[in-house]
Amino acid sequence: MTDEREPGAEKLESGEPTRIDPRLLEILVCPLTKTTLEYDSARQELISRSARLAYPIRDGIPIMLPEEARQID
Amino acid sequence: MSETVGPPKIFDRALLRRRLSRALTKGAPDFLMKRAGDDLLDRLLTVKREFPRSLDLGSPSAHFSEAVVASGRAPPLRASGFGGAAIIDEEVPPFAPGSFDLIVSGMALQWVNDLPGVLAQARRMLAPDGLLLACLVGGASLVELRAALAQAEEEITGGASPRVSPFVDVRDMGALLQRAGFALPVADVDSFTLRYDSMFALMGDLRAMGAANVLAKRARRPLRRDVVARAAQIYAERFSDAGGRVRATFEIVWASGWAPHESQQKPAKRGSATMRLEDAMKSARESDA
Numbered sequence: 001m002t003d004e005r006e007p008g009a010e011k012l013e014s015g016e017p018t019r020i021d022p023r024l025l026e027i028l029v030c031p032l033t034k035t036t037l038e039y040d041s042a043r044q045e046l047i048s049r050s051a052r053l054a055y056p057i058r059d060g061i062p063i064m065l066p067e068e069a070r071q072i073d
Numbered sequence: 074m075s076e077t078v079g080p081p082k083i084f085d086r087a088l089l090r091r092r093l094s095r096a097l098t099k100g101a102p103d104f105l106m107k108r109a110g111d112d113l114l115d116r117l118l119t120v121k122r123e124f125p126r127s128l129d130l131g132s133p134s135a136h137f138s139e140a141v142v143a144s145g146r147a148p149p150l151r152a153s154g155f156g157g158a159a160i161i162d163e164e165v166p167p168f169a170p171g172s173f174d175l176i177v178s179g180m181a182l183q184w185v186n187d188l189p190g191v192l193a194q195a196r197r198m199l200a201p202d203g204l205l206l207a208c209l210v211g212g213a214s215l216v217e218l219r220a221a222l223a224q225a226e227e228e229i230t231g232g233a234s235p236r237v238s239p240f241v242d243v244r245d246m247g248a249l250l251q252r253a254g255f256a257l258p259v260a261d262v263d264s265f266t267l268r269y270d271s272m273f274a275l276m277g278d279l280r281a282m283g284a285a286n287v288l289a290k291r292a293r294r295p296l297r298r299d300v301v302a303r304a305a306q307i308y309a310e311r312f313s314d315a316g317g318r319v320r321a322t323f324e325i326v327w328a329s330g331w332a333p334h335e336s337q338q339k340p341a342k343r344g345s346a347t348m349r350l351e352d353a354m355k356s357a358r359e360s361d362a
Contacts, residue, residue: 024150024158027172031165063160064167067087 018060030055031064047072084184086154086162093133094155101282103134104267109179109208109325110136112263116206116329117144124175124204128152130195131163131181133282141177149177164191171200178207180325183240192253192328202334205255211262211324212242215279217312218321221272222296225304229297243326255330256337263325268318272308273301275321 020039028037030048037046037055045054046062053069055062063069117140127149129138141149150173151157152166161167163178164185176195185191195205226233241249243262250258269275313319331337 021158027169028159028167029169031162031167034169036169061158061160062167065154065160065162066165068160 020057020060020062024062028062028064032066045070081186083186086164086184086186089184090154090162096282097133097155099281101133102278103136105180105210105282105323105325106132106134106136108263108265110134110140112208112325112327113137113177113179113206114140114143116327117141117146120204122204126150126173126200127175127177128168128173128198129157130166130176130178130207131161132177132179133181134179137177137179141175146175149175153181166191166194166198168198170197171203172198174200174203176203176205176207178205178209180209182207183209188241189249189252192249192255196254196330196332199332201332202336203332204329205250205331206327206329208263208325208327210240211264211326212240213264213322213324214240216322217308217319218272218275221304221308221311222300224307225300226296229300229303240324241326243324246326246328250328250330253330254333256333256339258328258330260329261327263327265323267321267323268314269321270318272305272319275319276301 025039028046029035030037030051030053032053033048033050035048035050037048039045040047040054043054044057046057046064047054048069051066051069052072053066054072055064055069057063113136124141124146127141127146129141129149129151131153132138132151133153133155135151138149138151141147150159152159152161152168154160154162159167163181164187176199178195182188182191192205195207199205223233243260246260247258250260269278308319309317312321
């Protein structure tokens with residue numbers, strides 16, 4: 001693990017890390033298709049190409065609910 | 074009609090998530106989770122194995138995660154519909170195959186629509202020789218409440234609609250585990266009776282736990298007040314103790330199984346015996362004597 005953070009990838013007002021835990025990132029897959037996800041750190045989304053869904057990450061917590069995900073093309 | 078083919082939708086999962094989140098922020102009664110958590114700790118203490126990577130799947134309180142830690146293992150990743158390190162639907166858990174050595178789940182899986190499917194997904198999320206230890210509300214729970222509500226509704230409105238969720242029977246659980254591909258499946262049940270001042274006190278507890286009716290085909294109109302009042306009478310008549318308190322049966326069904334691995338004991342292949350059964354029995358008898 002590393003302490004380096006990408007600039008602008010997160011809000012740090014409260015000093016609390018809002019970044020997703022990298023160990024969690026490693027094991028998460030799309031709940032519907034079980035395929036790997038792409039991490040978009042700027043938009044804070046996890047993208048499932050096969051389900052065409054982008055799952056939001058809020059305050060470092062991935063919301064892996066299909067009905068909360070954004071449809072993508 | 075345009076719905077995808079799959080198991081029937083018995084439970085309204087989104088409604089359940091809202092109910093549970095609300096219940097948990099208000100501080101829900103946690104007697105079931107406390108009891109189950111103590112039981113989980115006992116069960117984990119009998120297993121001589123490390124579980125470096127564990128998952129607490131859907132448990133509505135921290136009792137299960139705490140039991141894993143109390144048993145000397147690393148804290149689990151918590152994931153549920155309303156809190157934890159990831160927000161998930163237990164019906165479709167978003168974890169890669171072989172991600173965990175242990176999955177625990179307390180009082181969550183009674184509300185999934187496709188229990189066999191969830192068990193199969195859990196098995197795949199486990200590494201070989203990984204353990205699933207889950208408990209859920211069992212089929213004999215709240216028999217008294219079911220009976221009282223049905224009788225009252227029938228008497229007053231001439232029909233009854235489902236007011237209490239259907240729950241799994243312990244006798245089916247072993248087969249479900251086996252069908253999901255678990256080795257050494259074990260199912261057992263913890264039944265107990267609690268006493269309440271009245272049916273209203275029991276219903277208050279259930280509602281506060283977020284366990285009110287979440288059936289997808291629930292009657293949209295709430296229970297009529299006269300029906301509830303009559304049900305409380307019936308409950309008191311049929312299910313009370315000498316002291317006037319009413320009984321409520323609860324049943325916690327436990328399920329455990331291992332992701333298959335070569336090292337596990339399994340029956341020998343048919344026809345692979347090197348000794349006749351008769352000779353084996355004879356030598357056993359002789360050594361007894």
